[in-house]
Amino acid sequence: MTVLYIASGACSLAAHSLVHELDLPIRIESVALRTPDSPIHAVNPLGRVPALQLDDGTVLTENSALLPYLADLRPEAGLFAPAGSWERTQIQSWIGYLTSEVHVGGFRPLNRPERYSADEGAHPGIRAQAAEQLHQALAHIERHLNGRQWLVDERYSIADAYLGVFAGWLPRLGERFADLAQIARVGAAFRARPAVQKALAAEGLL
Numbered sequence: 001m002t003v004l005y006i007a008s009g010a011c012s013l014a015a016h017s018l019v020h021e022l023d024l025p026i027r028i029e030s031v032a033l034r035t036p037d038s039p040i041h042a043v044n045p046l047g048r049v050p051a052l053q054l055d056d057g058t059v060l061t062e063n064s065a066l067l068p069y070l071a072d073l074r075p076e077a078g079l080f081a082p083a084g085s086w087e088r089t090q091i092q093s094w095i096g097y098l099t100s101e102v103h104v105g106g107f108r109p110l111n112r113p114e115r116y117s118a119d120e121g122a123h124p125g126i127r128a129q130a131a132e133q134l135h136q137a138l139a140h141i142e143r144h145l146n147g148r149q150w151l152v153d154e155r156y157s158i159a160d161a162y163l164g165v166f167a168g169w170l171p172r173l174g175e176r177f178a179d180l181a182q183i184a185r186v187g188a189a190f191r192a193r194p195a196v197q198k199a200l201a202a203e204g205l206l
């Protein structure tokens, strides 16, 4: 059976929500992160989630590949778009932006400054700079969402699911991020979806 490896509260929540959204026959396996004996290391040598292990043992990693892969298993649900369509290209563009500018460009140095400098004294500065970069990256999304319900073509897509996860991480970052009302709105709409509620409950987050 296909297995999706996730960690509670991690970016894997987007893929996890799709399993429920699309009613896919995929088993969810929750693992610990940054723990040497976690089973994730046998699946993904980088020790990261999400990771999808197919029936034949093949492993697919990276949100940017995994979210489209899962959505394409049930194209009739309309969470992605047909190959060759402009809509599909736009959804891919937002997924690329969220992966690179928001997750790795912003959240990673903010949450893991030790990956950027072994000098602990440098960490507050790395965090402060990362918070600024993250805010700038999100402000671009905020402007795009002004007057729009969702990221692409006025319907919920895998790009919104991915954004919804990051939106859920913002409240703990405090006042600096409280001005991002459109992103908060998309985050609340994501969280209200029955499939997301199921995933959150399974991750022990309700």
Ligand SMILES: N[C@@H](CCC(=O)N[C@@H](CS)C(=O)NCC(=O)O)C(=O)O
Residues within 6 Å of the ligand: 010, 011, 012, 033, 034, 046, 047, 048, 049, 050, 061, 062, 063, 064, 099, 103
């Ligand atoms: N580029 C990867 C990043 C995945 C990633 O960094 N996942 C985090 C959880 S949000 C993780 O597994 N962190 C554990 C670690 O880096 O050791 C993707 O987009 O799928």
